[in-house]
Amino acid sequence: MKQINDLDHSSAMGNNLNKTDQFAKGITNQQDEPTIPYETKSNQTLEEFWSEQDGEIPRQVTAIVVGAGNRGQHYANFAVDFPSRLKIVGVAEPQKHRRETLQKLHNIPDEHSLDGWSKLAMLDKIADVAIISTQDHMHKDPSIAFANKGYHLLLEKPMAVSETDCELIAEACERNKVMAAIGHVMRYAPPCVKIREIIASGILGEIVTINHHENVLFWHFAHSFVRGNWRNTESSTFSLMAKCCHDIDLIMYWMGDRKCTSVQSFGNVYHFKESQKPEGAASRCLECPVEKDCPYSVQKIYLQGFNDAPMWPMSAVCDIEDHPAGYAVALKEALETGPYGRCVYSCDNDVCDHQMVNMEFDGGATAVMTMNAFTSDMRRETRICGTHGELRWDGSSHQAIRVYLFATEERKEIFPDQVVPPCRTRGHGGADFFLMNAVTKAIAHNDPSLLSSNVIQSLTSHKVVFAAEKSRLEKTVETI
Numbered sequence: 290m291k292q293i294n295d296l297d298h299s300s301a302m303g304n305n306l307n308k309t310d311q312f313a314k315g316i317t318n319q320q321d322e323p324t325i326p327y328e329t330k331s332n333q334t335l336e337e338f339w340s341e342q343d344g345e346i347p348r349q350v351t352a353i354v355v356g357a358g359n360r361g362q363h364y365a366n367f368a369v370d371f372p373s374r375l376k377i378v379g380v381a382e383p384q385k386h387r388r389e390t391l392q393k394l395h396n397i398p399d400e401h402s403l404d405g406w407s408k409l410a411m412l413d414k415i416a417d418v419a420i421i422s423t424q425d426h427m428h429k430d431p432s433i434a435f436a437n438k439g440y441h442l443l444l445e446k447p448m449a450v451s452e453t454d455c456e457l458i459a460e461a462c463e464r465n466k467v468m469a470a471i472g473h474v475m476r477y478a479p480p481c482v483k484i485r486e487i488i489a490s491g492i493l494g495e496i497v498t499i500n501h502h503e504n505v506l507f508w509h510f511a512h513s514f515v516r517g518n519w520r521n522t523e524s525s526t527f528s529l530m531a532k533c534c535h536d537i538d539l540i541m542y543w544m545g546d547r548k549c550t551s552v553q554s555f556g557n558v559y560h561f562k563e564s565q566k567p568e569g570a571a572s573r574c575l576e577c578p579v580e581k582d583c584p585y586s587v588q589k590i591y592l593q594g595f596n597d598a599p600m601w602p603m604s605a606v607c608d609i610e611d612h613p614a615g616y617a618v619a620l621k622e623a624l625e626t627g628p629y630g631r632c633v634y635s636c637d638n639d640v641c642d643h644q645m646v647n648m649e650f651d652g653g654a655t656a657v658m659t660m661n662a663f664t665s666d667m668r669r670e671t672r673i674c675g676t677h678g679e680l681r682w683d684g685s686s687h688q689a690i691r692v693y694l695f696a697t698e699e700r701k702e703i704f705p706d707q708v709v710p711p712c713r714t715r716g717h718g719g720a721d722f723f724l725m726n727a728v729t730k731a732i733a734h735n736d737p738s739l740l741s742s743n744v745i746q747s748l749t750s751h752k753v754v755f756a757a758e759k760s761r762l763e764k765t766v767e768t769i
């Protein structure tokens with residue numbers, strides 16, 4: 290068994306961790322702030338800095354981007370910061386300005402910049418890996434097509450929106466012997482990696498329970514899951530899948546080799562529905578007489594304190610290219626007429642605004658996961674209890690993981706020991722960067738073990754999410 294001090298890098302590493310910069314609303318977001326290229330005092334480039342930390346990789350990896358929206362552009366930025374590790378050589382994207390932005394940034398030839406994934410899939414294979422970052426319901430077909438062409442996949446989560454489609458993707462990857470890294474980025478977040486290391490060290494004894502909260506943040510829920518892309522099961526997927534496939538996967542990652550054997554779930558749309566609409570409220574915020582008293586007003590979410598910078602969440606409401614008169618005008622117009630200006634009580638949303646999942650594992654350990662829209666911050670919280678000790682993590686990348694050992698009554702603060710370089714892809718507390726780093730290394734070394742999970746493990750954690758949703762809908766306990 291490791292000693293607790295073996296795991297403690299707090300004094301050495303605590304000050305080295307980057308403070309993840311926060312966006313306008315005071316929350317941590319996937320994009321973080323775009324950074325200027327990193328230079329140390331000795332004029333070291335970001336890439337040189339990282340090679341010194343992580344070692345060189347044997348060759349440059351090439352990628353195509355399928356869906357150049359928020360996530361596709363974000364992942365592709367890894368190639369801007371680390372050009373010797375990754376080159377983007379093709380893009381498929383129907384929206385012209387998105388496609389051209391990516392094409393220009395990565396100097397992609399016209400013949401490899403196409404307006405749909407099927408055209409790119411018709412060409413001979415032009416890269417090592419296909420980054421599949423289309424919307425949830427558009428993952429299956431391009432994933433299978435590019436796997437059949439021999440591309441490795443970096444496939445955004447969720448793998449697909451039905452269990453059968455997830456199985457078909459896994460089958461295509463296995464049959465074609467290609468790697469599939471699923472966008473379960475939290476597995477790569479330095480504190481989550483450290484928690485797994487603490488558990489594996491044995492200092493907590495055997496893990497008996499995990500209590501995990503996914504706090505979505507009230508206005509973030511309204512933005513993405515009431516008005517936005519992930520509001521409706523039919524057009525996207527259910528909220529447990531869209532938001533918490535990360536959390537179920539994390540719990541399974543922390544439980545290690547123990548199989549999840551059964552799940553049960555409860556949840557519903559408690560608040561964001563017509564029956565909760567305040568008296569006199571209009572169907573759009575900008576013309577609503579009672580908007581001032583509403584926490585979900587678009588005035589508060591998008592317009593107050595807006596400084597003309599098209600950052601998330603405003604960037605999801607409209608693209609600046611949509612309006613020649615400037616971003617502020619485009620934003621106002623989008624709120625007057627588009628989906629993000631609707632009253633949260635009069636939308637076509639049907640996804641749960643709160644949901645909990647009970648899980649049982651081989652040997653009798655249990656876990657409870659709660660997803661909640663009604664929180665003041667956007668942060669996960671975890672408590673893991675073992676037979677010899679307890680661990681708590683407040684979801685932050687900068688705060689310590691706190692451990693208490695029963696036998697010695699010792700309290701310890703443990704920090705992750707991975708340094709997050711100040712690069713463009715450091716979203717999710719550095720997790721996005723470490724996923725990209727792992728993908729490029731796994732391909733360059735031809736070593737799938739450098740990924741945190743293989744396609745079968747990802748499929749298994751998706752199956753637990755599907756089973757939990759079935760339990761919620763059918764009021765059953767589901768055996769996996």
Ligand SMILES: NC(=O)c1ccc[n+]([C@@H]2O[C@H](COP(=O)([O-])OP(=O)(O)OC[C@H]3O[C@@H](n4cnc5c(N)ncnc54)[C@H](O)[C@@H]3O)[C@@H](O)[C@H]2O)c1
Binds near residue numbers: 358360381406407423
């Ligand atoms: N890993 C994470 O934490 C995380 C975070 C956010 C989103 N996601 C997932 O990433 C995926 C993308 O999300 P996003 O926010 O970038 O969405 P987005 O809507 O910004 O991007 C999707 C892009 O796909 C393009 N597209 C549509 N049809 C296409 C086609 N035929 N060929 C090629 N491209 C096509 C769209 O035009 C759009 O630009 C979703 O599945 C989402 O759930 C994952």
